Amino acid sequence: MSRQCTRCGVSYPAEVIERAFKLRGLYASRPRRSLATVCRPCEQTARDEKNARDRWPKKARDTRRRHAVRLKVSVEELARRGWDLQRMAHDAEFQYGNGCNYCGHRYQDMRHGLGDITLDIQDPERSPDYRTNTKWCCQTCNRKKGRLTPQQFEADQQVYDLWKRRLLNPLTFADGGGTPSLFCAAS
Ligand SMILES: [Zn+2]
Numbered sequence: 001m002s003r004q005c006t007r008c009g010v011s012y013p014a015e016v017i018e019r020a021f022k023l024r025g026l027y028a029s030r031p032r033r034s035l036a037t038v039c040r041p042c043e044q045t046a047r048d049e050k051n052a053r054d055r056w057p058k059k060a061r062d063t064r065r066r067h068a069v070r071l072k073v074s075v076e077e078l079a080r081r082g083w084d085l086q087r088m089a090h091d092a093e094f095q096y097g098n099g100c101n102y103c104g105h106r107y108q109d110m111r112h113g114l115g116d117i118t119l120d121i122q123d124p125e126r127s128p129d130y131r132t133n134t135k136w137c138c139q140t141c142n143r144k145k146g147r148l149t150p151q152q153f154e155a156d157q158q159v160y161d162l163w164k165r166r167l168l169n170p171l172t173f174a175d176g177g178g179t180p181s182l183f184c185a186a187s
């Protein structure tokens with residue numbers, strides 16, 4: 001006798017039913033045990049979708065909680081300073097798609113998933129206001145910023161900005177001399 005999943009409608013033949021449906025009430029007495037009405041692939045899909053929906057809200061929650069501990073303040077205090085979870089989740093997701101705020105590298109290339117994006121408190125001397133004193137950036141930049149003086153980090157930013165600008169104007173220094181290589185290539 002086959003058994004049909006109430007969600008996807010697939011009918012599973014008798015020989016795979018025990019693998020297709022979870023057994024409910026495992027610790028109940030035998031007559032009270034029953035097979036789930038939804039198949040395991042459907043249950044797994046629902047879990048995956050829930051995790052995908054929750055990943056940015058979770059990232060925001062974890063980030064705020066960790067910063068609260070580090071700053072020795074309550075999460076409510078951070079909330080009062082603009083650390084709104086919905087806004088944070090939105091910003092983090094947006095920045096993830098747009099690369100690190102500091103070095104400009106793409107998160108997709110870093111390959112550690114959501115662990116690659118972190119929230120930096122730009123100036124630790126100032127009040128940790130979310131809107132004016134934080135930036136989403138990559139883990140590498142955040143760690144580096146912790147080791148460098150503000151002046152050194154600022155200088156690094158200039159270096160990266162200049163390097164990024166080469167993409168807009170790639171020919172200027174390409175030939176190592178004063179003549180734009182565009183003309184050299186033509187001669
Ligand atoms: Zn199903």
Ligand SMILES: [Zn+2]
Pocket residue numbers: 100101102103104105137138139140141142
């Ligand atoms: Zn970075």
